């Protein structure tokens with residue numbers, strides 16, 4: 001029998017540049033979504049704390065030196081299929097050849113620089129405001145998807161424009177929270193809340209060395225919010241030492257797939273337990 005830990009699908013809701021500031025903003029929808037789940041304000045991203053490196057590590061389960069997504073993005077080239085650090089999408093589609101997956105992003109380079117060309121993956125890029133209704137429609141029309149990745153970008157833009165931690169920036173986090181509320185409602189309406197694992201996280205913070213930027217190893221840039229909910233998630237799990245890379249291990253484990261032995265990602269101890277199966 002396959003691992004009874006498995007859920008039917010994983011949904012990753014990513015807010016670019018929100019760092020650990022999520023706890024300082026008003027986020028009622030995220031709070032409700034993660035009620036009974038596990039979360040931390042002390043997870044760590046990878047260095048340098050930039051989106052290519054960080055989303056790359058989240059989706060590939062290894063350090064930036066190993067996935068090199070940021071270099072693809074810089075050179076505007078597609079992520080190589082024959083990489084020795086394939087993304088979650090590639091690993092899942094190889095393990096489950098008929099799987100359906102999707103990546104909805106506001107920051108377009110993710111689609112080619114971080115995620116391989118893969119006919120199992122539906123890719124859509126648009127500004128946050130247009131992205132959210134498209135995600136809602138995708139959830140409604142695709143009952144059998146296995147992985148959905150979402151990246152909202154307005155929070156990071158607000159950080160660059162107004163300063164990380166500023167009032168305008170915290171308002172942008174609250175707007176992202178409301179959008180996550182819309183996506184949550186779609187998940188609930190589609191009957192997917194109980195058999196999904198949902199992760200809410202961010203790629204990096206900001207305001208460490210520069211009030212309007214990120215990329216340094218300062219704790220304000222490196223520390224991130226991370227939370228998940230779903231069948232088998234233990235709310236009292238010890239998330240000390242959690243890194244953004246570990247997200248990839250959580251995703252594969254939740255889907256009942258083995259975590260590659262050469263990954264830097266590790267499944268946090270006690271986060272997922274086997275649920276009873278008849």
Ligand SMILES: [Zn+2]
Nearest residue numbers: 017156160214
């Ligand atoms: Zn940025």
